[in-house]
Amino acid sequence: MGDVVRAGVIGAGFMGTVHARAIRRSGAVLSRVAGSTPASSRAAAERLGAAHPGDTAEALLAADDVDVIHVCTPNATHGPLVRAAIAAGKHVVCEKPLAVSAEEARELAALAADAGVTATVPFVYRFYPTVRLARARIAAGTTGALRLLHGSYLQDWLAGEHDDDWRVDPASGGPSRAFADIGVHWCDLVEFVTGHRIIRLAARTTVAVPARGGRPVRTEDAAVLLFETDHGTLGNLTVSQVSPGRKNRLWFSVDGAAESLAFDQEAPETLWVGARTADQRILRAAGDTTRYDVLPAGHPQGYQDCFDAFVADTYAALSGPTPDGLPTFTDGLRAARLTAAVLRSAEAGTWVDVND
Numbered sequence: 095m096g097d098v099v100r101a102g103v104i105g106a107g108f109m110g111t112v113h114a115r116a117i118r119r120s121g122a123v124l125s126r127v128a129g130s131t132p133a134s135s136r137a138a139a140e141r142l143g144a145a146h147p148g149d150t151a152e153a154l155l156a157a158d159d160v161d162v163i164h165v166c167t168p169n170a171t172h173g174p175l176v177r178a179a180i181a182a183g184k185h186v187v188c189e190k191p192l193a194v195s196a197e198e199a200r201e202l203a204a205l206a207a208d209a210g211v212t213a214t215v216p217f218v219y220r221f222y223p224t225v226r227l228a229r230a231r232i233a234a235g236t237t238g239a240l241r242l243l244h245g246s247y248l249q250d251w252l253a254g255e256h257d258d259d260w261r262v263d264p265a266s267g268g269p270s271r272a273f274a275d276i277g278v279h280w281c282d283l284v285e286f287v288t289g290h291r292i293i294r295l296a297a298r299t300t301v302a303v304p305a306r307g308g309r310p311v312r313t314e315d316a317a318v319l320l321f322e323t324d325h326g327t328l329g330n331l332t333v334s335q336v337s338p339g340r341k342n343r344l345w346f347s348v349d350g351a352a353e354s355l356a357f358d359q360e361a362p363e364t365l366w367v368g369a370r371t372a373d374q375r376i377l378r379a380a381g382d383t384t385r386y387d388v389l390p391a392g393h394p395q396g397y398q399d400c401f402d403a404f405v406a407d408t409y410a411a412l413s414g415p416t417p418d419g420l421p422t423f424t425d426g427l428r429a430a431r432l433t434a435a436v437l438r439s440a441e442a443g444t445w446v447d448v449n450d
Contacts, residue, residue, distance in 0.1 A: 099409045102126040102154045104175060105166030106138030109189055113164045114142040115398060116405035122162075128154045151175065155182050162212075162409070165189060168266040169274075173198045176213075180205050185212040187408055190278060191433065192426030194268030196449070199430035203423040214408045215426035217282045219344060220419050221400035221407075224365040226384045227376065228348065228355045229287045231367075238351030240288055243321075243329030245346035247280045248337040252315060258307040270433050271313035273299070276344070277333040277436070278429035284346050285428075286419065287355075290323035292432065294447055297439040302336045317436060342397075363394050 099122035103110050106129035117124045127144045128151045129135040135148025146159075154160060155178050163179040165172055165188040173193050179186045186206065192215055193199040206213035219225060231237050251257060261267035261275060268274055285291055299314035316334040323329065334340070344359035356366040364375040379391035386403050389395055407417040416422075431449055439446040 098123055099161055099412065100125045100159050101162045101164060102128070102149075102157065102160035103142070103164045103166060104128045104151050104154060105164075105189075106130075106134055106142070107166065110138065110164070110166040111142065112398065112401055113166055113187070113405070114144075116401045117164070118143065119402045120406040120409055122405075122409060125159045126154045126157055155179060155184070161185060161412070162187060168260050169194050169268045170266050173202060176202050177205065180209050180211055180213075183209070183211070185408075185412055187214050187216065187405070188423075188426065190215050190217065190426060191268065191274045191430060192423060193430055194274075196427070196430040196434040199423075199427040203427045206423050212408060212411045213423040214404070214411075215421050215423060215429075216401065216404050217279060217286075217421040217425060217429075218397070218400040218404045219279055219283045219359060220286050220421060221386055221403040222357070222359075222362045223378050223384045223386045223395070224357060224362055224376070225283065225287060226386060226419075227365055228357060231353075231355065232288055232348065232350070237348065237353050237355060240290065240325065240327050240348060240350050242349040243284055243288065243290070243323070243327060243346070244331070244349075245280060245284070245344075246332040246334070247276045247344045248332070248340035249276065249335045249342055250338045250340050252303065252306075252335040253338050255303050255306060257303075262306055262311055262313060263309075264312055267313060269313065270437055272315055272333050272335045273297075273317045273436050274429075274433045276335070277317060277319075277331065278432060280331055280333070280344055280346065281432050282421065282425060282429060283344070284329075284348070287346075287357075288323075288348055290325050290327060292321045292329075292448055293324050294445055295319050295321040295432075295435055295439055296445045297436040299436070299440040314440075317440070319436065359397075362396065 101117045127139045128149045129138045139148035162185040297319045299317045302315040315336045319331045347356040354368040363378045379387045435448045
C-alpha cells in the first residue's frame with residue numbers, strides 16, 4: 095500500500111454515499127464503486143466521483159488498486175463479502191450489523207484477526223466530542239460511582255403501514271431489525287462511555303405495524319430492555335422505529351453519585367451535566383477540547399463529521415497504532431451477541447445472560 099489509501103465501496107445506497115464522502119474527506123482515493131447491477135455501478139461511480147467506472151462486486155474485490163473495502167450492502171450479504179475481502183488481503187470496513195448471527199460474527203472477527211487486516215465497524219456516535227467529554231469525566235471520577243444507565247433510540251421512518259424497506263425482510267435484514275439496526279448503537283455507545291458491559295438482560299419486542307408492502311412483518315418495530323452490568327448497575331433502554339416525530343434520537347443518561355450526564359444525538363453540541371444544586375450544559379469546545387473538535391464552537395458538527403473521523407481513524411490504523419476508541423470487528427461481535435440475547439429473552443420471556 096502506498097502513501098495514499100485507495101478505497102472501494104460495495105453498495106451504492108445511502109450508506110455507500112456516506113462512506114464515499116468520508117473516504118474523500120480523509121484524503122484517500124475512492125478507486126471503485128460497485129452497485130447491485132452494472133448500470134447502478136456506473137451511475138454510482140460517476141455520482142460519487144470514483145476514479146474508475148463502476149464495477150461488479152467480484153471485480154472490485156479482485157482489484158489491485160483497492161486497499162480497503164467498505165461493505166455497505168444489505169445485512170445478509172455482509173458475511174460473504176467480508177470473507178472474500180479478507181481472502182483477497184484487503185482491509186475491511188463493514189456496516190453494522192457485522193453479521194446476522196453471533197456465530198457468523200465470531201467467524202468474521204477470527205478471520206480478520208488471523209489475517210492481520212484492519213477491520214472496523216462504524217459505531218460512529220463514539221466520535222462526537224461531547225461523547226468523548228462524557229467518557230473522560232467518568233474515567234476521571236468526576237461523575238462518581240455509576241448508579242443507573244437509561245435512555246432510548248427512537249426513529250419514525252417505519253411508522254406507517256406503507257413504509258417499507260429491505261430491512262423489514264429477515265431474508266435480507268436478519269432476524270432482528272430495530273435492535274440490530276439502532277439498539278446496538280445505543281448499547282455500544284453507553285458501554286464505550288461508561289466502561290461497563292451489559293451481562294444480563296430482559297427484553298420484550300413488538301410489531302406495531304403487522305404488514306408492509308403486502309407481506310407480514312416478522313421483525314420487531316420496537317424493543318424494551320432491562321439490563322444489569324458487570325459493575326452491578328441497572329439500566330433500561332427503549333428502541334423504536336415507529337415513533338412519529340423522532341428522526342434519529344439517540345439519548346442516554348448516566349446517573350452517578352456526584353453528577354448525571356445526558357447526551358442527545360439530535361442536539362449533539364451540548365452535554366447536559368446535572369448536580370443536586372444546579373445543572374449546566376457544556377458547549378462543545380467550550381471546555382476541554384478533543385481532537386475531534388474540528389470546527390470552532392458555534393459551528394455545529396454532526397453525523398457526517400463523526401463518520402469522517404471514524405474513517406480517518408480506520409485509515410490511520412492501517413500504518414500506525416490503533417487510535418483510542420476505534421470500533422473494530424470485536425465490537426461488531428459484541429453487538430451481535432447482545433442482539434442474540436435480546437431475541438432469546440423476548441422469545442423465552444425471561445432474563446438471559448449475554449454470552450461472551
